Amino acid sequence: MSIPLSIKWNNQKLEILNQQKLPLEVEYLTLETLEDVYDAIITLKVRGAPAIGITAAYGLASAAQHYNTNSLDEFQQLLVKDALYLAGSRPTAVNLAWALERLKGSKPLTLTVQEAKGRLLEEAISIHKEDEASCRKIGEFALSLLGNHTKVMTICNAGTIATAKYGTALAPFHLGKEQGKKFQVFACETRPVFQGSRLTVWELQQSGVDVTLITDGMAAHTISAKGIEAIIVGADRIATNGDTANKIGTLNLALLAAAYQIPFYVAAPISTFDLTIESGKAIPIEERPAEEITHVAGKQVAPPNTRVYNPAFDVTPGRLITAIITEKGIIHPEYNKNIVTLLRTQKGEES
Incomplete structure (x- = not known):
């Protein structure tokens, strides 16, 4: 058994795991055009905020290789146009816009067009590699936070097939399996498109993790009847005050966690934070x-x-x-202060 991968970059070609076909068929698609990338994102062939960002980065960098111009200004105009096109595919996940903005900002004005094309591909590859490393760190922090809690509930799919590898909310289960720790994971089906049953259950089974499927409406009873000790979910966008957008049904679980007095954790890379918005009221809901x-x-x-x-x-x-788990550490309330502190510290380390 092994951890499946959602994105492969082979010989300058972008391949994605077609998540529409799971769990009954494992198919990798080659995305050759910008339109292929847009379609893959909007139709959920690729999904999960980090995976969407990585796919868009490769898509934009690949499209730029075909720009027929020697003018850096014209090159930049074409790049901005294509980035805007891709950004419209999924508006809620901030990683999409983040990855595209990072590529647009990766081209110093002194470069030639050919050098700029190479720099864009290098940046897309870096985003891919960094996400895998980030997810592993998130998993390690999550393991320390979960401690002796082994009966854990999740929703949707914040796993390896939603990221470069390991995932966010599912990372501690994949890492725990590698380290011999035994979790009992209860996965909500996640209506309306069953991303919990089709994807989370499938990928945890691939890693050999003990996973039980429940319908979304069974969550409250399951917490009580099975002694659920914690809930962990992913995120598509996190506001400055900690308000978190995630797959529909996540709020239900947070309310249940409060009622049953068990911890409710959010796991996400720092690229998921959006400090341009103060609260969740400003998050666009697709x-x-x-x-x-x-x-x-x-x-x-x-x-x-x-x-x-x-x-x-x-x-x-x-x-x-209860806490937000990132690759740079665990953030506890007060989020208005602690989120900004962590992200500013991170920027300081990078400068």
């Missing part, structure tokens, strides 16, 4: 097609013309979060 709710496996399960509200994410207030 709404997805009605068919995700009215149909299951292509079969209609709701009456025709049913009115549907299908937000893909919800926002958990920082006050419900």
Whole structure:
């Protein structure tokens, strides 16, 4: 058994694990054009905030190799245009915009166009490698925080196939398996597109982790009946005050954790923080097609013309979060102060 990978960069070609086909078929797709990358992101062939950012970075860098110009100004204009196009694919996940902005800022004005093309590919590869290292650190910090707690609940998929490797919320389970620690993971199915049942259960099984599937509506009973000791989730965007956007249903679990007095942890890289917004009220919430709710496996399960509200994410207030686990350390409340302190310290280390 081994940890599956979501993204591969082989011989200047970008390959992604087609998560639409999981768990019944393991298929890797080669993304050759910018349109291929956009489609893969918006149709959830690739998903998870870090994986989306990595894919977009490779997509933009690859597209730039085909710009037919010797003018740096024109090169930059084309780059900005393509970055804007990709940024519109998934608005909630901040890693997408973060990765694209990082690529746009990686080209000093003294470079030639050819040198700029090479620099963009180097930056995309760096983002990929850094994410794997970050996820491992997140997993190590999460293991220390979980301590003797082995019965843990999660939602959606914040795992290895949502990142470069190991994942965020699932990283302690993959690392724990490597180290001989035995977890009992309870995974919510995560309606409407079943990312918990199709993806989290599949990838934990690939690593040999003990995982049990429950429906979203079973969470409260399961916490009580099975003695759940902690809940850990990922994040798509975290505001300055700790408010966290994650897959729809996350807020439900945070409220249950508070009611049952068990810790509720968020695991995410520092690239997921958005200090341009003070609270979760400013986070855009993506709404997805009605068919995700009215149909299951292509079969209609709701009456025709049913009115549907299908937000893909919800926002958990920082006050419900016990701690936020990053690759740079564990952040505890007060988040308004401690998030800014950690990120400013990190910027100081990089300068």
